[in-house]
Amino acid sequence: MSFTILxxxxxxxxxxxxxxxxxxxxxxxxxRSGVVNIALEGIMMVGGFAxxxxxxxxxxxxxxxxxxxxxxxxxxxxxxxxxxxxxxxxNLKADQVISGTAxxxxxxxxxxxxxxxxxxxxxxxxxxxxxxxxxxxxxxxIPVLGRLFFVQAYPxxxxxxxxxxxxxxxxxxxxxxxxxxxxGEHPQAAASMxxxxxxxxxxxxxxxGALAGLAGGVMxxxxxxxxxxxxxxxxxxxxxxxxxFGKWNPWGVLGTAIFFGFSETLALYAKDISFLRGLPTEVFxxxxxILTIIVLVLSAGKTVxxxxxxxxxxxxxx
Amino acid sequence: xxxxxxxxxxLSLVATGLGFLLGAIVIIGTGKNPFIMxxxxxxxxxxxxxxxGIFNARYIGEFFIQAMPxxxxxxxxxxxFRTGLFNIxxxxxxxxxxxxxxxxxxxxRAPSIVHVPMxxxxxxxxxxxxxxxxxxxxxxxxxxxxVVTIMMNYIGLHLNNHIVRNIIGTTDGVKTAVFxxxxxxxxxxxxGVTNGSRLNWGIVPTVLAVFVFWFLIEKTTFGFGLRxxxxxxxxxxxxxxxxxxxxxxxxxxxxxxxxxxxAVMAIGTFGFGRTLPAAEGYGFxxxxxxxxxxxxxxxxxxxxxxxxxxxxxxxxxxxAGIPKEIGSIIQASIVVFVxxxxxxxxxxxxxxRKSREPVEGSAV
Numbered sequence: 001m002s003f004t005i006l007x008x009x010x011x012x013x014x015x016x017x018x019x020x021x022x023x024x025x026x027x028x029x030x031x032r033s034g035v036v037n038i039a040l041e042g043i044m045m046v047g048g049f050a051x052x053x054x055x056x057x058x059x060x061x062x063x064x065x066x067x068x069x070x071x072x073x074x075x076x077x078x079x080x081x082x083x084x085x086x087x088x089x090x091n092l093k094a095d096q097v098i099s100g101t102a103x104x105x106x107x108x109x110x111x112x113x114x115x116x117x118x119x120x121x122x123x124x125x126x127x128x129x130x131x132x133x134x135x136x137x138x139x140x141x142i143p144v145l146g147r148l149f150f151v152q153a154y155p156x157x158x159x160x161x162x163x164x165x166x167x168x169x170x171x172x173x174x175x176x177x178x179x180x181x182x183x184g185e186h187p188q189a190a191a192s193m194x195x196x197x198x199x200x201x202x203x204x205x206x207x208x209g210a211l212a213g214l215a216g217g218v219m220x221x222x223x224x225x226x227x228x229x230x231x232x233x234x235x236x237x238x239x240x241x242x243x244x245f246g247k248w249n250p251w252g253v254l255g256t257a258i259f260f261g262f263s264e265t266l267a268l269y270a271k272d273i274s275f276l277r278g279l280p281t282e283v284f285x286x287x288x289x290i291l292t293i294i295v296l297v298l299s300a301g302k303t304v305x306x307x308x309x310x311x312x313x314x315x316x317x318x
Numbered sequence: 319x320x321x322x323x324x325x326x327x328x329l330s331l332v333a334t335g336l337g338f339l340l341g342a343i344v345i346i347g348t349g350k351n352p353f354i355m356x357x358x359x360x361x362x363x364x365x366x367x368x369x370x371g372i373f374n375a376r377y378i379g380e381f382f383i384q385a386m387p388x389x390x391x392x393x394x395x396x397x398x399f400r401t402g403l404f405n406i407x408x409x410x411x412x413x414x415x416x417x418x419x420x421x422x423x424x425x426x427r428a429p430s431i432v433h434v435p436m437x438x439x440x441x442x443x444x445x446x447x448x449x450x451x452x453x454x455x456x457x458x459x460x461x462x463x464x465v466v467t468i469m470m471n472y473i474g475l476h477l478n479n480h481i482v483r484n485i486i487g488t489t490d491g492v493k494t495a496v497f498x499x500x501x502x503x504x505x506x507x508x509x510g511v512t513n514g515s516r517l518n519w520g521i522v523p524t525v526l527a528v529f530v531f532w533f534l535i536e537k538t539t540f541g542f543g544l545r546x547x548x549x550x551x552x553x554x555x556x557x558x559x560x561x562x563x564x565x566x567x568x569x570x571x572x573x574x575x576x577x578x579x580x581a582v583m584a585i586g587t588f589g590f591g592r593t594l595p596a597a598e599g600y601g602f603x604x605x606x607x608x609x610x611x612x613x614x615x616x617x618x619x620x621x622x623x624x625x626x627x628x629x630x631x632x633x634x635x636x637x638a639g640i641p642k643e644i645g646s647i648i649q650a651s652i653v654v655f656v657x658x659x660x661x662x663x664x665x666x667x668x669x670x671r672k673s674r675e676p677v678e679g680s681a682v
Binding site: 036038084088091092093094095097098099101102103104105106108109110112113116117230233234237240241244280282283285286289290292293296297300301310 | 344348349404406455459460461462464465466468469470472473476477479480483484595596599602605606609641643644645646647649650651653654656657658659660661
């Protein structure tokens with residue numbers, strides 16, 4: 001594999017990785033608070049739909065600002081949508097996996113239903129101004145690193161990096177983060193210290209809704225020209241895989257997502273790389289899923305994830 | 319009917335009612351007429367169009383075509399639920415079942431009497447393997463079956479696409495060559511009585527599967543052991559049951575039901591193998607079917623027919639101006655309402671019923 005191809009692939013890998021990182025960080029907040037969120041896929045669909053619709057609506061009047069406002073609306077709609085999951089699984093003690101599954105089914109139906117009401121077709125109208133690639137002055141001249149990270153990159157990549165650092169700081173360095181994690185490890189112990197477990201879990205789920213909504217918006221506005229029901233095509237689940245493979249740690253998530261993004265890019269470039277030429281593209285698409293199963297097996301028995309994630313909070317239990 | 323069963327039935331009915339109510343509200347809220355949906359559901363199921371006063375038996379046949387695979391995936395999800403396992407992987411098990419059916423359908427030359435059973439058994443075996451692996455990992459390494467089955471869905475999807483596209487070969491990038499007649503479940507008789515619908519002998523293995531589910535779970539020592547593991551894993555272990563082996567067997571059987579769904583669609587509905595851009599949702603439908611059906615054989619059959627009704631009505635609603643995705647919205651709402659059983663039970667208590675034992679047979 002020549003170095004030039006590698007350099008060419010890297011920005012594309014980052015483009016694939018960004019929505020994965022952001023959605024996986026969302027999953028991190030939710031699972032650290034003790035609520036499993038397999039609805040990342042569905043929330044990404046809702047966020048992507050809202051972002052695409054708003055971008056199309058505003059671009060005649062706002063030009064370059066339209067996608068950014070689209071992202072904000074994507075975040076807001078992700079938050080509202082995730083409230084269903086929070087209400088069902090926290091207040092009404094619904095099984096978190098079932099409630100998440102319901103959200104995934106609902107998202108596919110709701111977005112396409114609304115598209116038909118608003119646009120009279122199965123998808124949103126195509127927007128012309130998604131995010132465009134930028135090169136950062138000065139930094140782009142750094143040898144190697146400049147070519148990798150600061151040339152032909154989407155601005156959303158820097159948003160993702162900032163979110164990783166912010167998540168790490170919030171979750172590991174603030175009292176809020178400590179409380180959040182305690183609700184995911186042993187909610188009864190947390191409650192005994194005066195922490196409101198219901199509230200922390202609500203915050204965890206709604207942050208995950210905001211981030212997954214953002215991820216959906218970013219994905220549509222960088223990789224697509226409109227929202228269709230196939231736009232998210234399993235990225236929410238790869239994000240879930242990134243979260244597990246990254247061992248519920250923000251930096252681990254970042255590394256994993258870039259790695260998975262790379263494996264998606266390899267599928268596009270395999271025909272140009274001599275020793276990969278014979279492999280069908282489907283093999284690369286399978287990589288994240290197979291690796292996740294392997295890492296789950298290898299880390300079996302060790303406590304990696306939040307211990308109480310998926311458990312219904314029962315105040316009476318000790 | 320015992321009290322617990324009665325409660326479960328009330329819960330399913332209330333959740334279903336609320337789901338349809340919410341669907342009607344969405345339809346009204348978006349400026350459409352909910353009676354169009356009602357008419358489409360009656361027309362799509364019975365072939366009787368109230369509004370226009372016509373009858374077409376083809377719709378009855380197509381209704382069963384919609385209901386068969388989701389009854390089978392419902393049995394798959396339900397079987398795992400009874401053992402305390404959540405099989406989100408029915409989707410992938412359907413795909414590998416269909417893939418096995420395609421391979422045997424195109425690769426083997428045999429008279430129908432041998433060919434069809436071979437295909438069905440092969441598809442069930444493929445589905446069983448796809449289910450057994452997560453079961454094995456759960457039993458041996460205590461890896462959560464939900465995550466593994468989700469990953470297996472996508473591995474199954476890409477595996478199917480790879481083999482169909484690159485090894486078997488397609489005629490137009492999507493479909494394989496048509497299966498030989500000996501591989502098909504199609505029936506001129508059934509198509510004839512339903513005015514040329516795609517209805518086929520797939521109903522026979524589907525109904526048989528419902529009975530097998532009922533017999534295995536309710537009537538055998540083996541099924542009792544599985545249910546015991548679902549109720550209380552440690553209790554079952556203390557009673558001397560082989561919990562690990564039961565977990566794996568249960569997932570394998572669940573996978574076999576879903577694999578059968580793949581076969582019924584491949585050699586009944588379609589008649590060729592396909593590549594797919596994304597999973598078609600039969601596994602997720604199965605989750606809804608199993609939950610509403612209370613994870614019991616005949617309940618699953620009835621709720622499979624109910625959701626089949628929604629699916630059959632979808633194209634009719636679409637042509638009458640209501641986006642067909644209302645079906646997914648209603649289905650998802652019903653699942654949320656069933657999952658909210660704690661809240662619904664409180665509601666029922668408020669409505670004057672006495673509080674009872676929690677509903678049995680859930681995954682948690």
